[in-house]
Amino acid sequence: MPITTEDVLRWITQAAQVFHEQRDYLTQLDAPIGDADHGVNMDRGFRAVLDKLPSLSGMDIGSILKTVGTTLVSTVGGASGPLYGTAFLRAGMVTAGKHELDEADVIEMLQAALDGIKARGKAHTGEKTMVDALEPALAAARKAQEQHESLAVLLRRAAEAAEEGMKATIPMLATKGRASYLGERSIGHQDPGATSSWLLLKTLAEVAD
Amino acid sequence: MPITTEDVLRWITQAAQVFHEQRDYLTQLDAPIGDADHGVNMDRGFRAVLDKLPSLSGMDIGSILKTVGTTLVSTVGGASGPLYGTAFLRAGMVTAGKHELDEADVIEMLQAALDGIKARGKAHTGEKTMVDALEPALAAARKAQEQHESLAVLLRRAAEAAEEGMKATIPMLATKGRASYLGERSIGHQDPGATSSWLLLKTLAEVAD
Amino acid sequence: MKKLINSPETVVKEALEGMAAMHPELIRVDLENQIIVRADAPVRGKVGVVSGGGSGHEPMHGGFVGRGMLDAACPGAIFTSPVPDQILAAMRAVNGGAGVFQIIKNYTGDVLNFEMAAELAQAEGIEVASVITNDDVAVEDSLYTAGRRGVGVTVLLEKIVGGLAESGASLEQVAALAKRVNEQGRSMGMALTSCTVPAKGTPTFDLGEDEMEIGIGIHGEPGRRRVKLAPAADIVEMLANPIIEDLGLKAGERVLAFVNGMGGTPLIELYIVARELARILKGRNITIARSLVGSYITSLEMAGCSITLLRVDDEMLRYWDAPVLTPALRWGI
Amino acid sequence: MKKLINSPETVVKEALEGMAAMHPELIRVDLENQIIVRADAPVRGKVGVVSGGGSGHEPMHGGFVGRGMLDAACPGAIFTSPVPDQILAAMRAVNGGAGVFQIIKNYTGDVLNFEMAAELAQAEGIEVASVITNDDVAVEDSLYTAGRRGVGVTVLLEKIVGGLAESGASLEQVAALAKRVNEQGRSMGMALTSCTVPAKGTPTFDLGEDEMEIGIGIHGEPGRRRVKLAPAADIVEMLANPIIEDLGLKAGERVLAFVNGMGGTPLIELYIVARELARILKGRNITIARSLVGSYITSLEMAGCSITLLRVDDEMLRYWDAPVLTPALRWGI
Ligand SMILES: Nc1ncnc2c1ncn2[C@@H]1O[C@H](COP(=O)(O)OP(=O)(O)O)[C@@H](O)[C@H]1O
Numbered sequence A, B: 001m002p003i004t005t006e007d008v009l010r011w012i013t014q015a016a017q018v019f020h021e022q023r024d025y026l027t028q029l030d031a032p033i034g035d036a037d038h039g040v041n042m043d044r045g046f047r048a049v050l051d052k053l054p055s056l057s058g059m060d061i062g063s064i065l066k067t068v069g070t071t072l073v074s075t076v077g078g079a080s081g082p083l084y085g086t087a088f089l090r091a092g093m094v095t096a097g098k099h100e101l102d103e104a105d106v107i108e109m110l111q112a113a114l115d116g117i118k119a120r121g122k123a124h125t126g127e128k129t130m131v132d133a134l135e136p137a138l139a140a141a142r143k144a145q146e147q148h149e150s151l152a153v154l155l156r157r158a159a160e161a162a163e164e165g166m167k168a169t170i171p172m173l174a175t176k177g178r179a180s181y182l183g184e185r186s187i188g189h190q191d192p193g194a195t196s197s198w199l200l201l202k203t204l205a206e207v208a209d
Numbered sequence C, D: 001m002k003k004l005i006n007s008p009e010t011v012v013k014e015a016l017e018g019m020a021a022m023h024p025e026l027i028r029v030d031l032e033n034q035i036i037v038r039a040d041a042p043v044r045g046k047v048g049v050v051s052g053g054g055s056g057h058e059p060m061h062g063g064f065v066g067r068g069m070l071d072a073a074c075p076g077a078i079f080t081s082p083v084p085d086q087i088l089a090a091m092r093a094v095n096g097g098a099g100v101f102q103i104i105k106n107y108t109g110d111v112l113n114f115e116m117a118a119e120l121a122q123a124e125g126i127e128v129a130s131v132i133t134n135d136d137v138a139v140e141d142s143l144y145t146a147g148r149r150g151v152g153v154t155v156l157l158e159k160i161v162g163g164l165a166e167s168g169a170s171l172e173q174v175a176a177l178a179k180r181v182n183e184q185g186r187s188m189g190m191a192l193t194s195c196t197v198p199a200k201g202t203p204t205f206d207l208g209e210d211e212m213e214i215g216i217g218i219h220g221e222p223g224r225r226r227v228k229l230a231p232a233a234d235i236v237e238m239l240a241n242p243i244i245e246d247l248g249l250k251a252g253e254r255v256l257a258f259v260n261g262m263g264g265t266p267l268i269e270l271y272i273v274a275r276e277l278a279r280i281l282k283g284r285n286i287t288i289a290r291s292l293v294g295s296y297i298t299s300l301e302m303a304g305c306s307i308t309l310l311r312v313d314d315e316m317l318r319y320w321d322a323p324v325l326t327p328a329l330r331w332g333i
């Protein structure tokens, strides 16, 4: 089954719910290697997205994602605002006019989002950022597509890979973002941005299930 | 046996020792109803007095007490500096030229000291100050004199009365000094100045023993 | 005790050395006498304005020494009044022949020591006048206390009276304006945490995580009552209303509003306090003619604030606005 | 969490309202866009100088808005960069036709958001230039970090560059001086206690009674290392020496020495830090040409300090001394 406009709206709504619930958890993750605000930032941004929800009904998927992107840019601030904002803007561009997404569309969307983040943040894998959750997620999705898995399975694999990627940030030395200031002391902590990326993909997988 | 110049010097020396040892205790007493410095103040003043000790040898009792007074005025600060300073200055005036003090001399000295404090501080009994230790001490000394007690006994009685007066400050409502700002909350705490007065008299009694 | 110090004994002396090193163009520090004197003192023909008190209230008073404010400050040990010798040395250093004006906060220790210094200075032929500030409405001004404490008004008074003295006014005129400023100002303070006197090494009082003290002094003295922590809006009501009532401020009147930090409270919180104060004053139709927001009369690292309102007239405003050039207050020069 | 606030959500907005109420003659606050603009903006023909960043560093940046310094500040949420919309609104408000200069601290969030705002402003035909301050020697400036953080130099740069812009200089000249100031300045900070982000409600990190963090950032980020509490003299060595070495300061050179408090440290301690700094500089025969002592770039109620040294030339000194009229820095007017 493809992902519909309604699925996308449910995804956004549930993601907002998840970030509200995980607000303190994400903020706690940001304390030892950052500035203790990542959960607060994501929650603020997605609550603003929720406020936009009524105005999104009837829109195509691309327009919805673009609105999410501009809303995040306008309300999150910090590093994650421009990064997630750009991700959703780019995702919206490649899904412009669509009301359904199949496997290929979803992979294109994920690729665009990841490329957006990497371009904005000048980031690569292994630097202890959200990229470390998203890059393996995309790879897993591609692999599932090659194996002709359903969209639901494809997204579940992507979310699982994101979770592994997130956990793999724990032993990493940060070389991007605020955690990089800590040098060796950044080792041993899970990256908050990788965690929020996993939560986003997990929620999408749940919606598609 | 009268009090000699040497006794006075021993008194001063031992008082300095006592204030050094009781520095934290007096300061703790000053915390709940004052500004947590009385022990520090007395210790600073009497250490300065100790430094003057070599220059005091050969002086008469009046000159010694006057020097103690000016030293306390110059080094203690706060309320207790001018008060104890004036007390020793006045005590020095009534003992000028003397090398020995008998019962009458000692009572005259205590009276002058007390009058000096009351005049400087505009204080009366029952206001939760050093006066509440010194006033009963003087009364007890006079009574001992009437009973023809020895100087040693007279001073012991004075010290005991000072101790009782000091304890009697606990239930008092302060109406002078910093403790008065607390109103009802000043009740239940022992006055630090009454305590240092008791220590001074106790040390004198020990020296005369 | 966590402080940026070398040892409890050397705090005051070393801070004075720091001031001397950082502001050589504004002030001179006489370490022997432990006084801070404006660089060009004594100014001939000018009333010398001297203040002082225990240390631990920085920038008050040393930070207010300079053109248009104080001619000298005599800092005592932490929270302990200066001694007469110090005060006398300061009075001598700033005596330009027109007399010396003492600004004293109403604490037994300050009053007694400045009094003794004044007696000594007068014996040397120096003309002396003084004001004793007593603006703290947390303390009942009755026969049963040592009188109200001098707090925030002292800062405003030092600026205004310093401005007048700089203009060449006589000792009498300076004393008259000082009296008026003190009469027209009231303050009240509160603490979220206690301070720690370095020589003692532990907090003067203990407050629970959800408690605060209302009506504290500036020496870590506990307040009149301990209450549950409350929103800033409520705290400011507790502080501002007694001030407004005690001053009898009426609709249409003008004030200088001074929101002061106790040392450990950051500016962002003081501006929230300022917001609540502005709201209350607006509700009563009282105009904020001038304002001062910052930590100017502190109690070491205590967290908390105080509010001072001064009913201003044109003369006060003129000398408040007059140029000032000191380490802590500076404008117009 | 003990703070003078009403609720964690309203801290920034209410502090801005407090600023608006207290300084109507100096600044305008646009609450909708959450920006602070100098009262007479836009000034025709003048380069508009805009800065901003997360809140919690007060008085930086809002307290530096006014004649001779910033034309506008965009405060984000506590410790969170402002969003492009805000920055764009500020740029529009101060664009007097001579272009807008952005002063950005080197944090990923600040850089990205200001970058996006610049793109939007340029699309509207506003000429934009910028500087990214990166003076924190606690962070290695290597490929393996986001680069050094922008800290204390930002304050000095805003004053100096603001002075130049006020004199009518071009965007190019402003950018050139900003680049030089940033290159010639270095900082390092330390913390005795953590701060507490209001929305989080508990301290960002925990420090033992006998521990301190060396090399902290201004967002409650922990430092490079945790060490035993030490006397001020040793702490200042730990901060000043890496700065002096990184700057390559030589005997006979002149600096502007900036001793900054992190928010919860009182002035008396900062002057002890200043004393130790003066001693170290004197030992190396480096002259303190100008100084600034106080809490100007803070981290909420964190106790601690930072030191900034700026190697000054005559042009920098001229614009440092130039008149300034802002809520937090004021002289000459
Ligand atoms: N250059 C970058 N590229 C990609 N992701 C980044 C980069 N810098 C930071 N991040 C991500 O942003 C997260 C922090 O976001 P957040 O706490 O909201 O912003 P800030 O660091 O400004 O407080 C980090 O955990 C990391 O995953």
Ligand SMILES: Nc1ncnc2c1ncn2[C@@H]1O[C@H](COP(=O)(O)OP(=O)(O)O)[C@@H](O)[C@H]1O
Pocket: B030, B034, B035, B037, B038, B041, B042, B077, B078, B079, B080, B081, B083, B117, B120, B121, B122, B123, B128, B129, B130, B131, B176, B177, B178, B191, B192, B193, B194, C079, C080, C081, C108, C109, C110
């Ligand atoms: N007016 C007064 N008359 C007599 N004694 C006083 C008066 N005011 C204060 N005292 C005494 O001084 C003591 C406090 O001394 P100290 O702590 O050294 O000075 P300060 O109160 O200035 O800090 C009080 O405990 C009290 O006994």
Ligand SMILES: [Mg+2]
Pocket: A030, A034, A035, A036, A037, A038, A078
């Ligand atoms: Mg963060």
Ligand SMILES: [Mg+2]
Pocket: B030, B034, B035, B036, B037, B038, B078, B178
């Ligand atoms: Mg005391």
Ligand SMILES: [Mg+2]
Pocket: B035, B037, B078, B079, C054, C079, C080, C081, C109
């Ligand atoms: Mg005292």
Ligand SMILES: [Mg+2]
Pocket: A035, A037, A078, A079, D054, D079, D080, D081, D109
């Ligand atoms: Mg942040």
